[in-house]
Amino acid sequence: MPVLRDGEIDIGYRVPSVASLRGKRIAVVGLGALGSPAAVELARNGCTSLHLMDDDVVEPGNAIRWELGASSWGTKKTDTLKRFIEREYPWTSVLAVPHRIGLPTCDPHTPGDTDRLNELLDSVDLVVDASAAPGVTYLLGDICRERGLPLISVFASPNLHGGAVVFHHPESGCPVCRAHANETPEGKSGHIPYPNGMNDESTLVQPPGCSELTFTGASFDLKELSLETVRMAVDVVSSPDEWTVSEVRTVNLHNGKRRVPPNWRIDPLDRHPDCGCRS
Numbered sequence: 001m002p003v004l005r006d007g008e009i010d011i012g013y014r015v016p017s018v019a020s021l022r023g024k025r026i027a028v029v030g031l032g033a034l035g036s037p038a039a040v041e042l043a044r045n046g047c048t049s050l051h052l053m054d055d056d057v058v059e060p061g062n063a064i065r066w067e068l069g070a071s072s073w074g075t076k077k078t079d080t081l082k083r084f085i086e087r088e089y090p091w092t093s094v095l096a097v098p099h100r101i102g103l104p105t106c107d108p109h110t111p112g113d114t115d116r117l118n119e120l121l122d123s124v125d126l127v128v129d130a131s132a133a134p135g136v137t138y139l140l141g142d143i144c145r146e147r148g149l150p151l152i153s154v155f156a157s158p159n160l161h162g163g164a165v166v167f168h169h170p171e172s173g174c175p176v177c178r179a180h181a182n183e184t185p186e187g188k189s190g191h192i193p194y195p196n197g198m199n200d201e202s203t204l205v206q207p208p209g210c211s212e213l214t215f216t217g218a219s220f221d222l223k224e225l226s227l228e229t230v231r232m233a234v235d236v237v238s239s240p241d242e243w244t245v246s247e248v249r250t251v252n253l254h255n256g257k258r259r260v261p262p263n264w265r266i267d268p269l270d271r272h273p274d275c276g277c278r279s
């Protein structure tokens with residue numbers, strides 16, 4: 001039976017540690033195998049408002065790694081998640097922003113990246129980047145730094161032997177600083193190691209009819225990353241004063257021969273001396 005407070009369903013009564021999501025507005029960019037479960041989990045745990053950006057359509061081929069099943073095939077990811085979340089978790093409202101960052105358009109009436117991102121980021125408390133696209137991550141890093149917004153970026157290695165969940169404070173290490181920390185100019189491993197398999201693209205496949213290579217990882221491995229993203233998001237909005245230094249959480253899920261229990265390490269991410277975010 002729901003517990004009411006001020007006439008609203010009070011999720012935090014049963015799980016006090018997530019009560020901080022009440023009243024919070026979180027943007028999620030990228031609603032694939034990492035972003036879609038993270039969005040649903042944030043709603044389930046009481047987030048008041050989600051702003052969701054993606055322009056992709058759910059297909060039978062990619063549904064094996066997607067949060068919802070056959071009922072969503074053929075629909076836009078933003079629209080179907082909005083319908084699902086607002087029906088199943090009515091304490092959460094969803095702003096659907098169907099848009100692909102960086103896609104050029106010849107139509108002067110189609111809103112561009114700036115307009116769409118302004119809409120997406122209006123009054124948000126936190127931005128979650130699940131785009132798995134380095135260019136989008138760097139752009140969001142710049143925008144969040146300018147706006148003073150915390151950013152959480154999540155990505156997996158191509159063969160899904162590992163991944164990372166990275167917190168970026170607007171005045172600490174940015175996504176480009178993270179790239180500097182992962183790799184030296186000579187291409188050698190930096191002081192924060194890449195997740196296992198980060199440079200191994202041998203397991204990527206090109207499905208029939210698809211213009212791009214896609215990875216072959218399973219949803220139950222990716223869930224490890226999306227759940228860590230939500231855990232971090234809850235803690236960041238709960239105690240923002242304790243999150244003043246960027247942080248890289250790296251997980252290895254496979255040792256090259258077989259799956260291993262998730263193995264996490266945590267590294268602080270300071271600003272890199274050569275990164276433009278210092279200026």
Ligand SMILES: [Zn+2]
Nearest residue numbers: 174177275277
């Ligand atoms: Zn930087």
